[in-house]
Amino acid sequence: MTLKIGVIGTGAIGRDHIRRITSNLSGGRITAVTDVNEAAANAVVEQYGLDAVVYPDDQSLLAEGDIDAVLVTSWGPAHEQSVLAAIEAGKYVFCEKPLATTAEGCRRIMDAEIKHGKRLVQVGFMRRYDSGYVQLKQAIDEHVIGEPLMIRCAHRNPESGPNYTSDMAITDTLIHEIDVLHWLLGDDYKSVQVSYPRKTRHALSHMRDPQVVLLETNGGVLITAEIFVNCRYGYDIQCEVIGEDGIVKLPEPSSISLRKEAMFGTRILMDWKDRFIEAYDREIQDFIDSVGRGELQGPTAWDGYIAAVTADACVKAQESGQREEIELDEKPALYEGQAVGQA
Numbered sequence: 022m023t024l025k026i027g028v029i030g031t032g033a034i035g036r037d038h039i040r041r042i043t044s045n046l047s048g049g050r051i052t053a054v055t056d057v058n059e060a061a062a063n064a065v066v067e068q069y070g071l072d073a074v075v076y077p078d079d080q081s082l083l084a085e086g087d088i089d090a091v092l093v094t095s096w097g098p099a100h101e102q103s104v105l106a107a108i109e110a111g112k113y114v115f116c117e118k119p120l121a122t123t124a125e126g127c128r129r130i131m132d133a134e135i136k137h138g139k140r141l142v143q144v145g146f147m148r149r150y151d152s153g154y155v156q157l158k159q160a161i162d163e164h165v166i167g168e169p170l171m172i173r174c175a176h177r178n179p180e181s182g183p184n185y186t187s188d189m190a191i192t193d194t195l196i197h198e199i200d201v202l203h204w205l206l207g208d209d210y211k212s213v214q215v216s217y218p219r220k221t222r223h224a225l226s227h228m229r230d231p232q233v234v235l236l237e238t239n240g241g242v243l244i245t246a247e248i249f250v251n252c253r254y255g256y257d258i259q260c261e262v263i264g265e266d267g268i269v270k271l272p273e274p275s276s277i278s279l280r281k282e283a284m285f286g287t288r289i290l291m292d293w294k295d296r297f298i299e300a301y302d303r304e305i306q307d308f309i310d311s312v313g314r315g316e317l318q319g320p321t322a323w324d325g326y327i328a329a330v331t332a333d334a335c336v337k338a339q340e341s342g343q344r345e346e347i348e349l350d351e352k353p354a355l356y357e358g359q360a361v362g363q364a
């Protein structure tokens with residue numbers, strides 16, 4: 022069976038997912054699209070030669086579209102409304118991060134899913150599908166390094182856009198570490214503190230960059246996460262887990278090495294689309310396959326909720342300079358067991 026997919030939001034990542042479904046992946050077909058910028062929706066239909074109807078908004082796409090599932094790839098503040106409408110229509114929905122911009126919004130989505138009685142939502146935390154992170158998880162789960170004690174990581178972007186603000190370092194950028202690290206450890210966060218080193222001259226005047234976030238888990242693991250979104254030299258994601266018996270580290274993306282003019286080196290990628298290209302392919306293929314089986318297995322609305330609660334505490338800690346507590350509601354039964362990523 023071919024899954025008929027509607028896409029809500031045809032910007033950068035919406036187009037990229039349409040490209041992969043159309044050219045790389047199996048079992049899915051784009052049959053409906055919408056974007057508040059109608060010209061963008063029309064352009065993507067033309068660019069990929071889609072046999073798809075362009076709808077004026079998410080409501081009409083969900084009511085009239087010939088679809089089995091939707092991808093929500095609009096701006097973050099628009100996600101909650103589209104996801105709730107998709108659940109109401111009984112459609113499976115893949116939603117890019119953030120699931121909603123507030124913890125209350127994520128709660129409303131969980132309540133709607135629980136009322137529906139079955140998982141319909143997968144959140145776009147693609148790092149769980151990255152083979153490097155999957156290997157780290159395997160090593161931790163198999164106690165290769167004994168108990169994990171500390172994690173050191175860095176999330177570096179070459180440059181931030183003109184509308185990027187200091188809190189987006191958390192809600193837009195660190196959110197990937199927030200998700201993947203609690204998944205790696207199988208542990209929840211307890212507290213967070215944020216510090217600011219000297220500011221880079223490349224950052225816009227209104228923002229703090231870089232930032233250092235110190236997270237502590239319930240199990241006592243200390244995580245230092247550097248966020249540096251104007252590092253200039255590349256798109257660089259680092260993660261090192263220090264355990265009782267050894268250390269495991271995220272591999273560098275594979276690349277040829279070059280010896281030239283008295284130098285030896287490898288290229289560093291510049292774009293998130295390239296760094297996680299295989300992970301995005303796997304997560305969307307997993308969504309298509311899981312919907313086909315009638316049982317989602319990727320990141321859940323509960324994971325989206327954990328990320329939102331943790332991000333709220335991080336933003337509070339950015340402002341207060343103090344250690345802030347992170348408190349989750351009780352995990353609903355629908356989300357028992359750990360959602361997986363795939364190698």
Ligand SMILES: NC(=O)c1ccc[n+]([C@@H]2O[C@H](COP(=O)([O-])OP(=O)(O)OC[C@H]3O[C@@H](n4cnc5c(N)ncnc54)[C@H](O)[C@@H]3O)[C@@H](O)[C@H]2O)c1
Pocket residue numbers: 029030031032033034035055056057058061078079094095096097099117118119145146147193293
């Ligand atoms: N998983 C990842 O690594 C990753 C990477 C990039 C972006 N994202 C997330 O994906 C989302 C989109 O990011 P982007 O980079 O593609 O942004 P973008 O600005 O390029 O595209 C967003 C599109 O959504 C459209 N839109 C806004 N509100 C809408 C609505 N109510 N209905 C329909 N369309 C609407 C806009 O017109 C725009 O075309 C963001 O939430 C972002 O955080 C995730």
Ligand SMILES: O[C@H]1[C@H](O)[C@@H](O)[C@H](O)[C@@H](O)[C@H]1O
Pocket residue numbers: 178193194197250293
């Ligand atoms: O900081 C960026 C992240 O590195 C990417 O992975 C995307 O999530 C993008 O939306 C963020 O702005």
